[in-house]
Amino acid sequence: MKRLGILLSGRGSNFEAIAGNVAAGRLDAEIAVVISNRPEARGLETARALGLKAVCLPSKGMEREAYDRLVVAELKANQVDLVCLAGFMRLLSAYFVRQFPGRILNIHPALLPSFPGLDAQHQALEHGVKVTGCTVHFVDENLDSGPIVAQATVPVLDDDTADSLATRILQQEHRIYSEAIRLVLSGNFRIEGRRVLAR
Numbered sequence: 160m161k162r163l164g165i166l167l168s169g170r171g172s173n174f175e176a177i178a179g180n181v182a183a184g185r186l187d188a189e190i191a192v193v194i195s196n197r198p199e200a201r202g203l204e205t206a207r208a209l210g211l212k213a214v215c216l217p218s219k220g221m222e223r224e225a226y227d228r229l230v231v232a233e234l235k236a237n238q239v240d241l242v243c244l245a246g247f248m249r250l251l252s253a254y255f256v257r258q259f260p261g262r263i264l265n266i267h268p269a270l271l272p273s274f275p276g277l278d279a280q281h282q283a284l285e286h287g288v289k290v291t292g293c294t295v296h297f298v299d300e301n302l303d304s305g306p307i308v309a310q311a312t313v314p315v316l317d318d319d320t321a322d323s324l325a326t327r328i329l330q331q332e333h334r335i336y337s338e339a340i341r342l343v344l345s346g347n348f349r350i351e352g353r354r355v356l357a358r
């Protein structure tokens with residue numbers, strides 16, 4: 160059974176969706192460890208309530224690579240096959256990325272390469288796009304970069320606020336993250352340049 164390591168910083172609804180699919184047998188994997196850089200993250204509580212291994216590694220005040228060494232050590236101690244960033248609000252160091260080549264996924268609440276970084280839903284609203292969405296991609300050393308595994312579109316409605324838009328995007332995030340994990344774990348893909356294609 161493939162082992163997932165989940166990294167989060169807050170609410171953890173993407174993690175919950177993944178855990179739900181694992182529990183229901185819709186995702187053939189197990190969650191080996193859930194790690195948060197913030198002690199107050201609700202996702203940590205959820206992980207404990209689900210009987211999963213939950214580890215808090217506070218990042219505050221730590222230099223990036225020193226911190227990443229702690230996280231990588233924890234992931235390796237738990238024999239993680241695939242690292243899933245689920246609302247983990249930190250850029251990974253080159254060191255981290257090199258430890259898990261092609262084995263780190265992230266979800267972002269916009270259609271990358273549009274609106275990388277923070278507050279993507281707000282950025283989309285401000286820019287006036289009529290369609291936005293979410294993206295699951297492999298992680299490289301740059302922000303919200305790396306080959307795209309899955310995307311879903313969400314229309315922007317005239318009366319949307321950043322919150323209402325975020326809520327609808329989140330529904331799609333919960334769906335496509337598990338689909339992307341399933342594809343990556345199956346190994347039935349190849350990467351040509353930036354393109355992730357069916358094998």
Ligand code: GAR
Nearest residue numbers: 169170171172173245246266267268
């Ligand atoms: C999600 O919308 C995720 O796409 C976003 O944070 C939220 C986390 O929600 N991630 C980023 O913006 C990363 N740049 P969750 O904790 O409920 O899964």
